[in-house]
Amino acid sequence: PINTNLSFKNQGGFAKAVELCNGSGLCRKRTGGTMCPSYMVTLDEQDTTRARANMLRSVIEGTLPPEELTGRRMKEVMDLCVGCKACKTECPSSVDVASMKTEVLYQTGREHGFSMRQKAAGHIRRQLAFASLFPSLYNTVAGMRLARRAAGLAGIDPRRSLPRVAKETFSKRFPELPQGAGPVEVALFNDTWNEYQRPEVGEGAVRLFAAAGARVHLPEVVCCGRPMLSEGLVDEARKNARRNLDLLMPLIERGVPLVGLEPSCILTMRDDYGKLLPDDGRVEKLADATRLFEEALLELDRDLPLRDGEPVLLHGHCHQKALVGTGPTERLLGRAADVEVVDSGCCGMAGLFGYEKGHYEASMQMGERRLFPAVRGAGERVVVAPGTSCREQIMDGTERLALHPAEYLASLLDGQETVG
Ligand code: SF4
Ligand code: SF4
Known part of the structure; x- marks a missing residue:
C-alpha cells in the first residue's frame, strides 16, 4: 500500500479513492460543465x-512497478x-x-526533490510580501522583458505577464474603511491576492458589509495553503493550516463567520484542511464557519442601497462551481443587474498552472473553448469573475478587465463612482 501524506480516510483510503472510478467515461x-x-x-x-485514476490503480494493483508512482509516465x-x-x-x-x-x-x-519553481510558486505569498516592500521598483522590473526571461529560467512561460503588486496593501487601507454599527460581525480572510495585488476587492467587500450594518474584523492569517497543495508541498500546507486554525479559532468559537473573497482560498479551508489535519477537531468548526463573500452577504439578508448596474457576464471559479455553484454570486449580483452565466468550464489559468512553461498552449486553448469568445462578445456588459487567476486569464486572452463581484457591487453603492 502507498503511505500517503494527505488523508483519504473519507473515501476509505487512497486505494479505495482510486478504485471509485468505474470506467464509464x-x-x-x-x-457542458467543467470535467x-x-x-x-x-x-x-x-x-x-x-x-489518471487508471494509472494510479495500475501502481496500486502492482500491474506497474511501485516506482511508476513517481515516474515519467505518471508525470x-x-x-x-489543472486541479479544478x-x-x-x-x-x-x-x-x-x-x-x-x-x-x-x-x-x-x-x-526526486522539489524544483525551484515549485518552491517559489508554493510560497507566492512570501514573494509578493517582499515585492510589496518596494512596489514601484518591483512593478517596473516585472514589466521588463528581461524579467520575463529571468522568470523563464525558473519555469514561467515568458508569454505571461508577471504579477504586479498594489502600491498599498489591503491591511494598510483597512483601518480607514467604514464599519457597520453591528451587532453582526464577520471576519475577512485576507488572502494573498487581496492583500498584495488587488486591495480594491477587499475594500469593496468591507464597504458592502458596512452598508449591510456588519462590523468587519481582519484577523492575522497566513496563506491558506492552496498554492502549496497545487505544487505537492503538503507538509508546508499542513503547517499553514495549523497556523490559521490557531489564529482564527478565537473568532470562530465566538460564532463569527469567516468570509473569503478568493473562492479557492476559502474553499481550501473548507474542503482540504480535513485531508491535512484529519484528527484535528477544529477543522470541522472552521469549515462550518467559512463563507464565500457572496454567501455571507446574502446570509445577512439586508437591503443594500445599490443603483441598477449594467448587465453582467459571469464566469465562475472552478472550485466554486465544484463545491458551491455560481448560485450565490448570481443571486447577489442579481440585486443590481441582469446576470448571464457562461458555461465556460475552466478558464485555463487554474492558479499558477497557466503560468508554467509547457502549459501555455493548453491553458489558452481552455480559455478559447468558451470563455474568451463569450467575453469578446460581451459588448457593454460588465465581465465579472470571482477568481483572481480567472481574471488574469481573461486579461491575457481578451484584454478585457474583469471585476470581482465585490468590486462591481461596491461601485453601485450610493455615493460611489461606477466601475466596469
Ligand atoms: S473518472 Fe471518468 S470513467 Fe471514472 S467514474 Fe468518473 S466519469 Fe467515469
Ligand atoms: S483537470 Fe479537473 S476534472 Fe480533470 S482530472 Fe484534474 S481535477 Fe479532475
Whole structure:
C-alpha cells in the first residue's frame, strides 16, 4: 500500500479513492460543465480523469512497478490536470483526482526533490510580501522583458505577464474603511491576492458589509495553503493550516463567520484542511464557519442601497462551481443587474498552472473553448469573475478587465463612482 501524506480516510483510503472510478467515461464529454478541461482541449484519452485514476490503480494493483508512482509516465498523465475539482462533483463516482495529483506531486518531490519553481510558486505569498516592500521598483522590473526571461529560467512561460503588486496593501487601507454599527460581525480572510495585488476587492467587500450594518474584523492569517497543495508541498500546507486554525479559532468559537473573497482560498479551508489535519477537531468548526463573500452577504439578508448596474457576464471559479455553484454570486449580483452565466468550464489559468512553461498552449486553448469568445462578445456588459487567476486569464486572452463581484457591487453603492 502507498503511505500517503494527505488523508483519504473519507473515501476509505487512497486505494479505495482510486478504485471509485468505474470506467464509464463520462469524463470524456466534450462540452457542458467543467470535467475534464484537459480532455476537452486535447481529446486524448491520456488527459481524462479516468486515465489518471487508471494509472494510479495500475501502481496500486502492482500491474506497474511501485516506482511508476513517481515516474515519467505518471508525470505525463497528471501533467495537464489543472486541479479544478470538477471530477469530485461531476464524475458519478466522485473521483477526486485533484487531491490525488497533490499526493503524486508530494511523493515525486520527496523522491526526486522539489524544483525551484515549485518552491517559489508554493510560497507566492512570501514573494509578493517582499515585492510589496518596494512596489514601484518591483512593478517596473516585472514589466521588463528581461524579467520575463529571468522568470523563464525558473519555469514561467515568458508569454505571461508577471504579477504586479498594489502600491498599498489591503491591511494598510483597512483601518480607514467604514464599519457597520453591528451587532453582526464577520471576519475577512485576507488572502494573498487581496492583500498584495488587488486591495480594491477587499475594500469593496468591507464597504458592502458596512452598508449591510456588519462590523468587519481582519484577523492575522497566513496563506491558506492552496498554492502549496497545487505544487505537492503538503507538509508546508499542513503547517499553514495549523497556523490559521490557531489564529482564527478565537473568532470562530465566538460564532463569527469567516468570509473569503478568493473562492479557492476559502474553499481550501473548507474542503482540504480535513485531508491535512484529519484528527484535528477544529477543522470541522472552521469549515462550518467559512463563507464565500457572496454567501455571507446574502446570509445577512439586508437591503443594500445599490443603483441598477449594467448587465453582467459571469464566469465562475472552478472550485466554486465544484463545491458551491455560481448560485450565490448570481443571486447577489442579481440585486443590481441582469446576470448571464457562461458555461465556460475552466478558464485555463487554474492558479499558477497557466503560468508554467509547457502549459501555455493548453491553458489558452481552455480559455478559447468558451470563455474568451463569450467575453469578446460581451459588448457593454460588465465581465465579472470571482477568481483572481480567472481574471488574469481573461486579461491575457481578451484584454478585457474583469471585476470581482465585490468590486462591481461596491461601485453601485450610493455615493460611489461606477466601475466596469
Ligand atoms: S473518472 Fe468518473 S466519469 Fe471518468 S470513467 Fe471514472 S467514474 Fe467515469
Ligand atoms: S481535477 Fe479537473 S483537470 Fe484534474 S482530472 Fe479532475 S476534472 Fe480533470
